[in-house]
Amino acid sequence: KKIVAALAALAICATALITPALAQDKKFTVALVPGLTTDGFYITMRKGAQAAADALGVTLVFQGAPDFNPVTQVPVLDAVIAKKPDAILIAPTDKVQLVEPLRKAHDAGIPVITVDTFIGSGVYQTGAGEADFPLSYIASDNVLGGEIAARALAKAVGDKGKVYVSNVKPGISTTDQREEGFKKEMAANHPGITVLETQFNDNDANKAASQLQAVFARNPDLVGVFGANLFSALGAANGVQQAGQTGTVKVVAFDAPTSIADNINTGLVDVAIAQHPAEIGYYGVVSAYAHLTGQSIPVAIGTGFTIMDKSNIADPNISKYLYSE
Numbered sequence: 466k467k468i469v470a471a472l473a474a475l476a477i478c479a480t481a482l483i484t485p486a487l488a489q490d491k492k493f494t495v496a497l498v499p500g501l502t503t504d505g506f507y508i509t510m511r512k513g514a515q516a517a518a519d520a521l522g523v524t525l526v527f528q529g530a531p532d533f534n535p536v537t538q539v540p541v542l543d544a545v546i547a548k549k550p551d552a553i554l555i556a557p558t559d560k561v562q563l564v565e566p567l568r569k570a571h572d573a574g575i576p577v578i579t580v581d582t583f584i585g586s587g588v589y590q591t592g593a594g595e596a597d598f599p600l601s602y603i604a605s606d607n608v609l610g611g612e613i614a615a616r617a618l619a620k621a622v623g624d625k626g627k628v629y630v631s632n633v634k635p636g637i638s639t640t641d642q643r644e645e646g647f648k649k650e651m652a653a654n655h656p657g658i659t660v661l662e663t664q665f666n667d668n669d670a671n672k673a674a675s676q677l678q679a680v681f682a683r684n685p686d687l688v689g690v691f692g693a694n695l696f697s698a699l700g701a702a703n704g705v706q707q708a709g710q711t712g713t714v715k716v717v718a719f720d721a722p723t724s725i726a727d728n729i730n731t732g733l734v735d736v737a738i739a740q741h742p743a744e745i746g747y748y749g750v751v752s753a754y755a756h757l758t759g760q761s762i763p764v765a766i767g768t769g770f771t772i773m774d775k776s777n778i779a780d781p782n783i784s785k786y787l788y789s790e
């Protein structure tokens with residue numbers, strides 16, 4: 466009898482011990498849909514996401530389009546939804562055009578978290594509007610990023626003269642907000658600066674370079690440019706170089722591909738504002754996992770910036786924020 470009782474007790478203990486372990490044995494699949502696949506920003510985000518996935522035993526699927534465009538992103542998203550991952554992390558390429566495609570995921574019971582960019586107003590889970598269904602928004606504070614860029618450019622040009630914003634296209638939450646923050650800061654605190662009309666380059670660095678030269682041809686007194694994302698900034702900087710204006714037309718760059726370090730050292734770029742995409746990817750996967758295992762998650766997570774210039778780019782604690790390739 467004693468033996469039977471002991472075995473029964475052991476069985477209860479064993480069940481108690483095994484059940485939670487079994488529950489966690491479910492291997493979750495999280496899909497990460499970037500803005501585009503061939504961009505150091507999203508390649509770095511993927512690394513951070515993979516680090517969290519490895520730590521948590523999650524399978525990470527990375528699937529995206531080759532360009533930053535809702536027309537190519539939506540079919541990728543549809544294919545991802547058809548595979549029924551446990552959660553989707555996505556950088557929507559348009560605030561409006563990705564709402565309905567993402568609602569399909571939500572309606573299919575797949576939790577959606579947006580990383581880097583947002584849909585609607587970016588304020589989720591409020592019951593307001595048509596685009597509040599994502600669980601969380603994990604990203605840089607892009608209005609603040611634009612303000613930082615404006616202060617850096619104003620300083621570089623001695624607080625006076627003509628500048629403009631090299632930007633991707635209207636409708637992208639991140640780059641819209643950077644331009645908004647930039648113009649707000651210039652209008653409020655830098656009366657000597659004139660901000661010329663924004664030039665939209667469709668995420669094409671070559672177009673951004675030709676636009677720089679065209680703006681310079683029309684405005685030979687141009688003193689600076691803010692490149693509002695990686696391709697806008699690289700293109701604008703190339704345009705400055707091709708126009709023979711290195712060091713004369715100041716460049717403030719958003720994002721930090723590895724090549725920006727050389728551009729800072731040669732004086733072509735004054736300041737680069739690095740985002741922390743690995744941090745975005747890491748917390749994206751952690752948040753998805755937390756939700757899938759019954760925890761509540763913050764409706765928004767703000768990630769940081771590292772400001773790079775000639776004075777600090779050689780410091781490994783700074784250069785570690787250069788993006789991967």
Ligand code: T6T
Nearest residue numbers: 504506581639694695696720
């Ligand atoms: O600036 C990043 C990202 O934050 C933005 O949403 C789109 O452009 C980048 O991927 C850089 O190319």
